[in-house]
Each structure stands twice: as structure tokens, then as C-alpha cells.
Amino acid sequence: MKIQIKIALLFTSLIAVFVILLSGFVYYFADRNYFQDFFKRLEIRAVIAAKANLEADENNVSIYNEIRREHLEKLPYEKEYIFKIDGSGDIQDTLKALSLPASFLTETLAKKESLYRHNSVFYLGFLYTVNRQNYLIVMSAKNEFGIEYMKNLRSVLIIGAPLCIILALSISLLFSRNILRPVRKITERAKDISSKNLHLRLEVKDGSDELGELALTFNNMLDRLETSFEVQNNFVSNASHELRTPLTTIMGEAEWALGKSRDEEDYKKTLAVIARQADRLDHITKNLLHLAQTGFDGKTQDFKKIRIDELLLEVQRSVVDFHPESIIELDFSLLPEDEEKLYVMGNSQLLQLAFSNIILNGCKYSNYKPVRVALASANETTIILIEDKGIGIPSNELKYIFAPFFRASNTGAYKGYGIGLPLTQNILRMHGGSITVNSSVQKGTVVMVKLPIANLD
Ligand code: ADP
DSSP states (O other): OOHHHHHHHHHHHHHHHHHHHHHHHHHHHHHHHHHHHHHHHHHHHHHHHHHHHHOSOHHHHHHHHHHHHHHOOOOTTOEEEEEEOSSOTHHHHHHHHTTOOTHHHHHHHHHSEEEEEETTEEEEEEEEEETTEEEEEEEEEEOHHHHHHHHHHHHHHHHHHHHHHHHHHHHHHHHHHHHHHHHHHHHHHHHHOOGGGTTOOOOOSOTTSHHHHHHHHHHHHHHHHHHHHHHHHHHHHHHHHHHHHHHHHHHHHHHHHHHSOOOHHHHHHHHHHHHHHHHHHHHHHHHHHHHHHHTSSOOOTTOEEEEHHHHHHHHHHHHHHHOTTOOEEEEOTTOOSSGGGGEEEEOHHHHHHHHHHHHHHHHHTTTSOOEEEEEEEETTEEEEEEEEOSOOOOGGGGGGTTSTTOOOTTOTTSOOOSOHHHHHHHHHHHTTOEEEEEEETTTEEEEEEEEEBOOOO
């Protein structure tokens, strides 16, 4: 069943229960009120009738008769009966003739008053005592107005309640249709989006409500999907290009050398080129292998407790050994006082590889200007900032830098393969960490690495 129908039915059922309960209450209380009021009128008339008929003082009798005449309008089919209670069975017979039950008399004797209703005729029994003689006054009348009123009320409620329910159903259908319209739009738009037109986005009118949030989340997901589709598309062509360039050179050089006899010097030069290109191939394939291996999560079996400041010192040494022109300034001024906070769980070789990649990039892309490496900790996380004053990364290309083989458009003059950062990201993810890069062209780049502090116990 569609959610729209579900909402409408739920809403209507609630309204129906409410309307039925309310109608029941209205009917019950109107009925009670009307009939109590009528019995009250009968009671007044019964008292006056008793006084007018049984009072000894003539003056009072005439006053009561006048009250009856002048102030008490006759009720429809109003009748009064006065019985002397003397133990004879006559009263019961007469009451029976009036269709009154035997309990009517006993109840009146016990409670001094009793009420009885037969269809539209109402009876009030009333016990009156004069000179130690008990009398039963029975007053009856037809409650025509009350019966008619209740009949009308019943008709109004019987017609009104279903009408209300039908109205509630229509309104709730309209209401739920309106509420779910944006969802339908999202569905229709989402149906149009496929791998061929991943650039399409959902319309976000108001990002603050739930549906706006849903559309925003969906759009963000599409952004990521589009980027990863582009990355995938570029990966194969980039990879084959990166592998083919050294291969073509090797094949060309070998062909040239084999074409005819050459000098020893020429052979040496050719072999040197071949060795360099083979070295490059080796580097690329090794990195690719690493990338593939670190792409799998959960390889935590050989993780050890590592002091991150010592690891950074080690990286500094090895980078400077490899590229003596590198200047790496380690800033440990924000080092946590608690030494335990310097430990992370990890694989020392892989983490060294990750930090070397980032620091080497900083040195390379700043033409070996000083690179600052700062270490700090916050809550359960170690933060390492690597900052250079190099060429930076164009802002529109930032989102691709973790894609294998991607190289920014301003790196033409620098050697590289575009595998270092994806590998670094994989290594950090394996360690439960993250890497974010902020950069502006010609100003420099700041790389922030976060790693969880090793469990202190
Ligand atoms: P590469 O071998 O090209 O350096 P990486 O995977 O290490 O490959 O980096 C990917 C790309 O990210 C680089 O080609 C470069 O465009 C950009 N990049 C990474 N670090 C820096 C940096 N510190 N300064 C400027 N650009 C950088």
C-alpha cells in the first residue's frame, strides 16, 4: 500500500474514532439533560397537584390552583393520579392499568419518589403525607418536544458523523498527496539518473526540512559517484599510459641497439636508458601492488604500538638521506604532556611510507623549500600537519588527488606517477585514520593526517 494512502487512512481512522466518541457523548448528555429536565417539570407539577388537592387550608388550596392555572403551562397529555395508600390492592391494579410496573409503587414508598418512562410517556411517582396519611401522586405526560429533539439530534449525528469522516478522508488524501509531492519528484528525477548522465542533480528548494536534507544527501552521493566514475574511467587509460611510456622507450632503445653494431659507449648509454625505464616500471608496479594490497581492510594482525614522534623522526632521516636537499622542520611544541598519547597502533613500515609520500610531495612541489611537520593530539586522536609553501593544487582538481595516476595540471615540471597519495590514503584508512588536503595555488599545501591514539590500557 502506498504511503500516501496509509497516511490518509491513519488520519481518517483517528478522526473517525474522535467523531464517533464525540457524537456518543453529545447524544448521551443531551438525552440525560432533556429527560432530567422533563422529570423535574413533572416533579413540580406533582408537588403542586398534591398541595392543591390534599391541603386542608382552603386559602392555600386556591393559591396552589391559581399557580397551576397561571404559571404552569399544561404539558402534552398531562395526567395526574392521587392514590390513598391504605394497604388495599386497588393501587397496584390501577398502576397496572397505566402500564406501570409493580416496582414503581415499592420504589416510591422506599425512596419517596420514582421515575418511569414508557416510550414517549414519562411517569413520576411521588409520596405525599398529610395528617399521617400517605398518598401516592402519579404525574404523567408525553415528552413530545424532547423525543422530537432527540430524534433530530440522532439524524444530525447519523448524517453528520459519516460526512465528517468522508471530509477528513478527502482532506487527508489531499494533504498526504501534497506532503509526498516532493518525494514523488525525487523518485521521478532519480529514475532519470543513470551512469550516462551522472551530472544530473535533484532540485533542492529548502535544505532545512527532511526532504531537502534527503535531496542534499542524494546529491552529495551523486557527487561522490560521479567523481569515482571519472576516476575509474581515467584509471585504466592513465595506468596503461604510465606503463606504456617506459615500455615504449625500452623497446625503442633495444631496437635501435639491435639494428646494427654500435660502439661500446652507445651500448652503455642505451642500457642506462633501459635500466632507468625498467627502474621506473619497477617503481610503478611495486606501488600498484602496494595500492592493491592496502586496498583491503582489516589487515591489522601485525599492528604494533608505535610512538608517532619517533616515527616522524625516522621519516625525516630517510627522506633527507634520499633527497639531501630536503629541509624538514619538525615542530613538537604542541606535543601532549602525557606520553601515552603519542602512541598509535599500526604497521611501522606502512606508516613510514605514508608520511614519506606526503613529506616528499611537500619538498618536491615547493622546490625543496622548508616543509613544516607539526604534531598535536586532541581527545582520542593524534593530528599531524604537513605544511609546504609550494605550487599548490588547483581547487577544481583537489577532489581527484586521491585517484590513482591523477596528477594536477600544474605538475608538468615535476616527476611523479600519481600513486603516492592514493596509497597513503589506503594506508591511513587501514589504521582507522584519515587524510585531508587544503591547498591554494602558488601559496602552498597543508595536509592534515588524523590517527586514533592507541588504546591506553
Ligand atoms: P605524484 O607522484 O604525482 O606526486 P601523488 O599521488 O603523490 O603523485 O600526488 C598526486 C597529485 O597531487 C600530484 O601529482 C600533485 O598534483 C598533487 N599534490 C600532492 N601533494 C602536493 C603538494 N604538496 N603540493 C602540490 N601538489 C601536490
